[in-house]
Amino acid sequence: MAGQTESKTEKLLSILKLQPVVPVLIVDDVKSAVGLARALVAGGLRAIEITMRTPAALDAVKAVAAEVEGANVGAGTILNARDFDAAVRAGSTFIVSPGVTPGIAAAADASDVPLLPGAATASEVMALREAGYSVMKFFPAEQAGGAPYLKALSSPLAGTLFCPTGGVSLKNANDYLSLPNVVCVGGSWVAPKELVAAGDWAGITKLASEAAALKA
Ligand code: 3PG
Numbered sequence: 001m002a003g004q005t006e007s008k009t010e011k012l013l014s015i016l017k018l019q020p021v022v023p024v025l026i027v028d029d030v031k032s033a034v035g036l037a038r039a040l041v042a043g044g045l046r047a048i049e050i051t052m053r054t055p056a057a058l059d060a061v062k063a064v065a066a067e068v069e070g071a072n073v074g075a076g077t078i079l080n081a082r083d084f085d086a087a088v089r090a091g092s093t094f095i096v097s098p099g100v101t102p103g104i105a106a107a108a109d110a111s112d113v114p115l116l117p118g119a120a121t122a123s124e125v126m127a128l129r130e131a132g133y134s135v136m137k138f139f140p141a142e143q144a145g146g147a148p149y150l151k152a153l154s155s156p157l158a159g160t161l162f163c164p165t166g167g168v169s170l171k172n173a174n175d176y177l178s179l180p181n182v183v184c185v186g187g188s189w190v191a192p193k194e195l196v197a198a199g200d201w202a203g204i205t206k207l208a209s210e211a212a213a214l215k216a
Contacts, residue, residue, distance in 0.1 A: 003132025004115060012114035012135055013183065015072050015094050016163060018046045020118035020177055021211035022161065022186040024076060024165060025050045025060075032196055033060035037068040039201035040190065043208020046070050049096055049186060051077040058090045074116075088113045099124070100137050101103075104133065116163060120144045125157050135183065139169040142167025147175035150174075164169030170190045173214050 004012075016022065025041050027050055037048055048071055050060050057075070064073040068101040072175045074094035075087030084095055084107035086130075097104055098118040118139040128136055138150055141164035145152075150162060164176045167188035172180050176182045190211050197205045 008114040008160040010127045015047045016184045020214040021046050023190045024186050030059040033063050034067050037064040038072050039204035040208045042069045043207045044207040044212030044214040047072045049074045049076040061090040138162040138164040140166030
């Protein structure tokens with residue numbers, strides 16, 4: 001893989017540095033996407049990841065990209081090149097994948113939209129480094145060993161920045177955010193299913209504000 005260029009890395013970092021927490025969304029009903037994204041932006045979370053895990057996901061990206069001022073909408077759970085390209089066409093400003101395949105790497109090379117690729121081991125990080133990636137998603141963060149594991153990677157793999165995701169919550173987010181190799185964390189806790197289903201946007205904005213106040 002030719003890899004991520006410096007300008008794409010800068011683009012990605014400028015998005016990830018907007019806030020300490022990137023909300024990871026599973027959107028079941030496209031009608032809720034705009035309200036949900038507006039509630040998150042109102043709470044201070046402007047970079048939003050919509051996972052491609054539901055039939056509504058692509059339309060949700062389109063709607064948020066078109067209608068939510070101040071939002072930077074990205075697509076997550078990208079598992080192949082076809083989904084990568086569809087997510088970019090829908091208006092994603094960044095792409096997130098739980099791991100990397102040759103197909104995803106090729107799609108990323110051919111696109112101006114930056115990729116945040118998943119990695120969980122030293123070898124995966126090193127392979128991505130060889131391909132020019134210096135910013136990665138550490139996934140699944142808690143299950144793979146949590147903040148102590150990521151801390152142990154920071155010295156031998158210095159120069160790599162991570163967005164830990166998977167089991168991260170308000171309780172443990174600071175364990176990650178206080179590490180030198182963490183740029184932000186990702187998590188679904190800021191958009192609980194029940195609040196989304198109830199259209200409780202004030203409740204979501206409150207959770208987003210708490211998350212936005214965490215130390216980046
Ligand atoms: C992801 O796709 O990054 C994770 O599924 C989000 O994990 P969480 O639901 O444990 O926050």
